[in-house]
Amino acid sequence: xxxxxxxxxxxxxxxxxxxxxxxxxxxxxxxxxxxxxxxxxxxxxxxxxxxxxxxxxxxxxxxxxxxxxxxxxxxxxxxxxxxxxxxxxxxxxxxxxxxxxxxxxxxxxxxxxxxxxxxxxxxxxxxxxxxxxxxxxxxxxxxxxxxxxxxxxxxxxxxxxxxxxxxxxxxxxxxxxxxxxxxxxxxxxxxxxxxxxxxxxxxxxxxxxxxxxxxxxxxxxxxxxxxxxxxxxxxxxxxxxxxxxxxxxxxxxxxxxxxxxxxxxxxxxxxxxxx
Numbered sequence: 045x046x047x048x049x050x051x052x053x054x055x056x057x058x059x060x061x062x063x064x065x066x067x068x069x070x071x072x073x074x075x076x077x078x079x080x081x082x083x084x085x086x087x088x089x090x091x092x093x094x095x096x097x098x099x100x101x102x103x104x105x106x107x108x109x110x111x112x113x114x115x116x117x118x119x120x121x122x123x124x125x126x127x128x129x130x131x132x133x134x135x136x137x138x139x140x141x142x143x144x145x146x147x148x149x150x151x152x153x154x155x156x157x158x159x160x161x162x163x164x165x166x167x168x169x170x171x172x173x174x175x176x177x178x179x180x181x182x183x184x185x186x187x188x189x190x191x192x193x194x195x196x197x198x199x200x201x202x203x204x205x206x207x208x209x210x211x212x213x214x215x216x217x218x219x220x221x222x223x224x225x226x227x228x229x230x231x232x233x234x235x236x237x238x239x240x241x242x243x244x245x246x247x248x249x250x251x252x253x254x255x256x257x258x259x260x261x262x263x264x265x266x267x268x269x270x271x272x273x274x275x276x277x278x279x280x281x282x283x284x285x286x287x288x289x290x291x292x293x294x295x296x297x298x299x300x301x302x303x304x305x306x307x308x309x310x311x312x313x314x315x316x317x318x319x
Contacts (some may be wrong), residue, residue: 071172073095141243165272204257211263248272258301
């Protein structure tokens with residue numbers, strides 16, 4: 045399937061099936077590496093192993109995409125606000141859930157998102173260990189292994205199954221860490237279960253397909269969240285910041301759920317922020 049952006053100016057046409065197949069190929073290599081690995085324990089060794097394995101997978105994706113789409117840039121590292129709003133570029137996390145990967149816990153995924161002028165227009169989130177591919181196209185829907193998906197039919201978050209995650213590099217962001225703890229305590233009073241299921245992008249994909257009723261997180265994590273936000277939007281859900289403001293690549297929080305669940309969850313989260 046070819047996809048051209050909704051914007052009037054000419055944008056690069058993308059062979060989405062070809063991109064998904066590329067993700068599967070690189071994912072198969074990561075699975076082979078995973079099953080041949082032993083748990084990495086020391087922090088310095090973990091960083092070295094991560095850069096080696098994640099870097100190699102990212103390079104494969106970058107080189108293949110550059111050959112197919114030379115006019116689309118590759119975002120390598122943090123983006124400035126100005127850069128984040130201009131041009132066409134890929135955002136990739138070859139191993140979302142790196143800690144699990146390095147400890148040989150089979151709970152990680154890959155994510156790849158195409159940004160156009162600050163907007164996510166295509167995303168693929170691939171759980172290679174279970175061969176589960178989630179992808180979405182702006183205006184064309186969200187899919188799980190080729191089948192259209194929708195968010196759950198719940199009308200509020202009460203007695204729902206929800207998930208959250210600690211802020212990335214939590215100790216660097218004291219405010220986000222505090223809000224994460226307070227919001228979890230508040231939500232636990234309302235829901236049937238609250239979980240942290242590992243990779244952020246995969247948890248957002250679970251919201252998109254109805255496995256989870258909601259996900260929220262404090263702390264800037266755009267690389268792992270921006271694609272999932274598109275997936276949820278195309279599956280009929282809502283994604284904002286925890287204060288209700290629009291979500292974007294450099295947002296400091298995310299709240300994602302079906303419309304009714306999102307509205308009630310936001311009331312709870314905003315009550316925490318105001319306390």
